[in-house]
Amino acid sequence: MIDHDVLERVLSSALRSGGEFAEVYAEDKRSTSAGLDDGKIEQVTSGRDRGAGIRVVKGDTTGFAHTADLSEAGLRAAADAAGAAASQGGGGTRTVALTRQADHRVGTVTQYPDTITKAAKVDILRRVDEAARTSGSAIVQVSAGYGDSRKQVLIANSEGVLAEDEQVRTLLRISAVANGDAGMQTGFDSLGHTIGFELFDRYDVEEVAQRAAQQALTKLKARPAPSGSMPVVIKAGSGGVLFHEACGHGLEADLVGKGSSVYKGRVGERVAADFITLIDDGTMPDEWGAIGFDDEGHVSQRNVLIENGILTDYMWDYLRARKEGRPQSGNGRRQSYMHLPMVRMTNTFVTNGTDDPDDIVRSTEKGVYVAKLGGGSVNTASGDFVFGMNEAYLIENGEITEPLRAGNLIGNGPKVLQDIDMLGNDFEMGNPGTCGKDGQGVPVGDGQPTLRVKSLTIGGTAS
Amino acid sequence: MSTARGAHAVDPALIELADKIVAQAQAGEQVEAYVSRGQETSVRVYEGEVEQFTSAQSEGIGIRVIRNGRTGFAYAGTLDPASVDEVLSEARDNVEFGTPDEWAALATPDGVPVQPIDLWNEALAAYGTQSKIFLAQQLERLTLAADSRIRVEEANYADGSGEVAVASTTGIRTSGRENGCYVSIGTLADDGPETHTGFGFAVDRNPGDLDLEKAAFEAAQRATRMLGSTKPKSRRLTVVLDPFVTAQFLGVISSTLNGEAVIKGRSLFANRLGETVANPFVTLVDDPTNPLAYSATDVDGEGLAARRNVLIEGGVLKQFVHSSYSGRRAGTASTGNAVRGGFKGTPGCGCLALQLQPGSRSQADIVSGLGDAVLIQSVMGLHSGVNAVSGDFSTGASGVMIRNGALAEPVKEFTIASTLQRMLLDVAEVGGDVDWLPMGAAGLTLVVNDVTMSGD
Secondary structure, eight states: OOHHHHHHHHHHTTTSSSSSSSEEEEEEEEEEEEEEETTEEEEEEEEEEEEEEEEETTTEEEEEEEEEEOOOOHHHHHHHHHHHHHSSOOOOOOOOEEEEEEOOOSSSSOGGGGGGGGGHHHHHHHHHHHHHTOOOOOOOEEEEEEEEEEEEEEEETTSSSSEEEEEEEEEEEEEEEETTTTEEEEEEEEEEEEEEETTTSOOHHHHHHHHHHHHHHHHHTTTTEEEEEEEEEEEEEEEEEHHIIIIIIIBBBHHHHHHHHHTTTTTTTTTTOTOOOEETTSSSSTTTTTSOOOTTSOOOEEEEETTHHOOOOOOOOOOHHHHSOOOOOOOEEOOSTSSSSOOOOEEEEEESSSBBBHHHHTTTTTTEEEEEEEEEEETTTTTTEEEEEEEEEEEETTTEEEEEEEEEEEEHHHHHHHHEEEEEEEEOOOOOEEEGGGGOOEEEEEOOOOOEEEEEEOOOOOO | OOEEESSGGGGGHHHHHHHHHHHHHTTTTTEEEHHHHHEEEEEOOOOTTEEEEEEEEEEEEEEEEEEEEEEEEEEEEOOOOOOOHOOOOOOOHHTTTTTTTOOOOOOOOOOOOOOOOOOOHHHHHHHOHHHHHHHHHHHHHHHHHHHEEEEEEEEEEEEEEEEEEEEETTEEEEEEEEEEEEEEEEEEETHHHHHEEEEEEEEEGGGGGGOOOHHHHHHHHHHTTTTTOOOOOEEEEEEEEEEEHHHHHHHHHHHHTHHHHHHHOTTTTTTTSSSOOTTTTTTTTETOOTTTTTTOOOOOOTTTTTTEEEEETEEOOOOOOOHHHHHHTTTSSOOOOOOOTTTTSSOOESSSSSEOOSSOOOHHHHHHSSSEEEEEEEEHHHHHBBBBTTTEEEEEEHHHHHEETEEEEEEEEEEEEHHHHHHHHTEEEEOOBBOSSSSSBBBBOOOEEEEEOOOO
């Protein structure tokens, strides 16, 4: 993308005004997306995003500039702007010598998006539409989206790091609307991996479509969700987002550093039952949050955050690790060349326990079974979180009974972690997610086995 | 329509580029080019020092091609000539894969005159770097001074300016530029092992007019007000939505009034035009031509004049908002409500600047007349707990109980739930305290009866 010697000159130039650290992050991304709605392929979109972000750090100040001009002149102008932003004072001269990092790929792509015809991509949407509509006569509307991207990144910094990575992702999402006597209901499902078009050889798109349709159909018979606190069982692979939001964010070193995490100063302490282990792993092949290098050129890795209930470590990016004089953990990520990196998760999950998932339901007298958790958000300072329930059922006398209408579920992250009293042995990864910290979206994965939380508040309307 | 929104100020090269693309249209083809360029600055201050300073420029082009009812689109985040040529050929190529849609077409000028609104502020354009840093530092200082129990998580200043040119083979030709700035602050208040958060912000086109004191006061109040908060008991009661929460609530309502959602069977208000859907004193207007609105604009995302539309009047559903596509398909016309997120996307349909017709009383007067109620200071999880298709409404909330006409103890970790249909009918009062927030809807205090609160 950019010549080795140009990068070295640009980095030296960026340090001219006295910066201690400079970095070039260049990106060239091609993407295709197609949408189907109301039975029609609405439109195919091709996108190209290409540019570089240059960061200069001096003391506690970070200067940042980005440009779509990847010529040496364009890069130097951005380097000057970033250098000036980081420092108003004078500086010296420093030369930079780059060493290329060995390639680090997680997973293998066999069918690159640019080798697949647009007709084949659009055909996936037609299959999804057909499968959802034939799931039941009450299905009145279907919308679906296909998206792929091939992103090449290059990261070079004044500490000599030169890393290149390529990320290929393919995504399918579907939503269905069912109409019944009591109004309309919606169902949603998605499929996404850090691979190419082989995604559709590995997974049955009809099945994904049917799941979304079935969810909407089931909810036609749903009654209002209850209101108040009760035990909640979360199905394997359907609620990992809870741990991403309610625990993961609080373990990001930037939030911890500013005292806006409930987990500040608690490394080494017991924060969960002894059967809880929480991991963030960017190296899981093909998973939605998989990366070869993070967006600061640090090789991705597997980090144990909570081990047998004990808080073992936070997640780190370059800046926060530098401040603490410790190694990075491969968690410096950003949305694009237009954004500064910060501490971000990759694939975050709770590992298997020993309980039989059926026993977990059987031993719950009255509660809620969540078969699909929706989106959510967390206040990292307080740990309070909210999640929507896309598909949920009542548990009565140890059996899953009636479906429930949509409602929110609220609780407190640290408390939930301590309130998990049963953990299944049926671990699954969940749907592809997008984490939106600070307004920047990055792809993330999550997972968990079936588990029970002693008490969560269900925000329905039924008493 | 040829609209020159302060066109003297827009780089003629952008307009020329849009014209040049349109001129390449082939027989039987509709072509639209959307060309934009922008600049932004953002400063983040922490403990008096600059933590981040970003200075960025971006540009791009999006091209839409329609032929025989099929639409193709492509974009690139650069205006470099080779890339622009590639965008046009990709958009053309993509046409082949769309399903023919008899209503697909670009907007055509509809004769509605564009109302001039001044969206550009010279003082901001000339504002210096050090002054921007000072604003963020000053906001941090004012906030810390507002209450000794407050910590500041971050203080931000940000501004942006953009210029856009849109042209089409159907006769749309418009260009304009706008700028704006804001400050925001995040606060923390420690409460034993717990921490409460708050935020405040101020928005203006002129940095000198940013109300830092109000931002500081609100950020401190939002966090400290929650000190000692507990989880309430579950019950049904009246809720008083703070202006910021009302604006978020209107954002949810807006998707039910979207003409595209209606024609595609995704609105709970489809087939209900002319019916009473809200309490008779609810009048809801979408008016992007009001310069006080944060999202004010003179033209919509397809280049048609933005206009004032009354959606609910006296509780009766009067009309939906339409883009040219949804209007054509619904057998009516565009209401000037095409929305567009920039060069990377094609226009959709949506409300641009919603406002409830205000009542007369302040929040304090409203509270003084209530017995058992709760003031909702903030909500969380609106996007996950509200379904605009079914109308189910459930959101996490925090706030302050109201007892015998006065604010009482703070409460947190509960949800409020109802349905959108019922909430509109259950509106008991609309406040007179209009707050022009940096959102697609204006805020004011709103009282809604009979909402389920779930706590312990």
